[in-house]
Amino acid sequence: MRCDHCANDVPDGVFCTRCGAHQGTTGELRGARSREHNYAAHPSEPVVQPSVFTTLFPHLGRQKVHEFRWAFAVGIAGIVVLYGAGLIAAAILVAIFLVPVLYLIYLYEAQVYRDAPATVLGFTIGGGVVIGLVVTLIERAVYNPYSGVGNPLRGAGLAAGTLLFLGVLVPVVQEVLKPLPALFLPNRADFPETVDGVVFGIAAGIGFSVAESLVSFSTALTSLPAYMTPGNWIYQLATLAVFQPLLQGSATGMIAAAVWRYRRGRLAGRELGAVGIAVGAHIAFSLGTQLLRDVAAAQLFVLVWQAAIVAGVLVYVRYLLHHSLLEEAAHMGYAETVCANCHMHIVASGFCPNCGMALTAAPTSVKRARKPASSV
Numbered sequence: 226m227r228c229d230h231c232a233n234d235v236p237d238g239v240f241c242t243r244c245g246a247h248q249g250t251t252g253e254l255r256g257a258r259s260r261e262h263n264y265a266a267h268p269s270e271p272v273v274q275p276s277v278f279t280t281l282f283p284h285l286g287r288q289k290v291h292e293f294r295w296a297f298a299v300g301i302a303g304i305v306v307l308y309g310a311g312l313i314a315a316a317i318l319v320a321i322f323l324v325p326v327l328y329l330i331y332l333y334e335a336q337v338y339r340d341a342p343a344t345v346l347g348f349t350i351g352g353g354v355v356i357g358l359v360v361t362l363i364e365r366a367v368y369n370p371y372s373g374v375g376n377p378l379r380g381a382g383l384a385a386g387t388l389l390f391l392g393v394l395v396p397v398v399q400e401v402l403k404p405l406p407a408l409f410l411p412n413r414a415d416f417p418e419t420v421d422g423v424v425f426g427i428a429a430g431i432g433f434s435v436a437e438s439l440v441s442f443s444t445a446l447t448s449l450p451a452y453m454t455p456g457n458w459i460y461q462l463a464t465l466a467v468f469q470p471l472l473q474g475s476a477t478g479m480i481a482a483a484v485w486r487y488r489r490g491r492l493a494g495r496e497l498g499a500v501g502i503a504v505g506a507h508i509a510f511s512l513g514t515q516l517l518r519d520v521a522a523a524q525l526f527v528l529v530w531q532a533a534i535v536a537g538v539l540v541y542v543r544y545l546l547h548h549s550l551l552e553e554a555a556h557m558g559y560a561e562t563v564c565a566n567c568h569m570h571i572v573a574s575g576f577c578p579n580c581g582m583a584l585t586a587a588p589t590s591v592k593r594a595r596k597p598a599s600s601v
């Protein structure tokens with residue numbers, strides 16, 4: 226059949242395998258082309274959905290996503306158990322490493338790095354850790370909140386200068402420096418797709434977040450007794466385990482995506498918006514957190530604020546990724562493959578004709594198993 230949207234002759238299917246457009250809807254051409262109800266990396270979800278794993282772990286098949294959700298839930302439960310038992314230092318350590326370890330497993334699982342694991346992991350996660358250490362130690366030299374003992378963030382009111390430093394200057398500097406390891410990846414020419422750039426940016430951001438959290442909590446980790454009454458550490462643990470790494474990772478993922486798009490000559494409003502939103506969201510996150518803590522607002526509001534910002538950033542990452550995947554679907558040649566999302570055996574080019582998944586977002590093992598189809 227002939228696709229209404231790209232005018233190529235394509236095999237019958239719900240989605241066009243060349244351009245990804247939803248077929249059979251002649252009335253609403255634009256909507257079928259951009260198919261916002263079927264997110265290109267996970268077509269069973271709409272684009273506008275603040276889902277963590279299908280956004281930040283785009284190469285995972287449907288089954289694997291569930292496994293990662295479970296592992297994350299188990300990690301969170303472990304933190305709550307440690308907290309309840311009064312093992313705060315242990316809970317802090319688990320919180321710092323939960324998301325980074327899951328991301329490392331994801332990179333391995335999907336083999337996003339293809340043949341160069343050492344270079345890619347070293348330059349993204351490793352580079353992020355190094356920059357995170359240097360930047361956070363310099364921040365510490367300028368401003369150290371650990372003047373007293375105990376929970377440091379419940380101190381007296383912050384001066385305006387400190388607020389500007391922590392709430393505006395630090396986020397801006399971090400957003401400039403965090404993406405650098407991903408952007409200067411030596412073998413970046415092997416990874417022309419924006420979906421890979423996003424993942425490398427996220428990895429660098431998460432690496433940064435580990436180092437930042439370790440330095441920030443080093444005093445607490447070394448000075449806290451092994452066992453203590455739980456207190457209200459649970460709120461800081463939630464920030465540490467969930468919102469901080471997700472914000473740092475997705476903000477850097479967006480900036481890396483914008484640079485990848487620029488290298489492809491596709492820099493437009495959507496990409497510039499991503500840079501603006503990454504910096505703006507980071508400022509809102511840090512400044513809002515400082516201000517809410519400053520007025521002694523209930524700690525729960527701090528978490529609600531952080532969750533709202535992270536959700537907004539996640540949706541923008543998806544929006545960016547969705548349109549990149551739709552636009553960048555090169556004609557990969559018709560090949561027999563198995564869709565990582567719907568598990569159907571398909572003969573396809575750029576998109577699964579059955580569920581509409583962009584096959585550039587498939588795990589490397591699936592891409593390598595493509596067998597050229599002799600006839601369509």
Ligand SMILES: [Zn+2]
Pocket residue numbers: 228229230231232233241242243244245246
């Ligand atoms: Zn088409």
Ligand SMILES: [Zn+2]
Pocket residue numbers: 564565566567568569577578579580581582
């Ligand atoms: Zn499929």
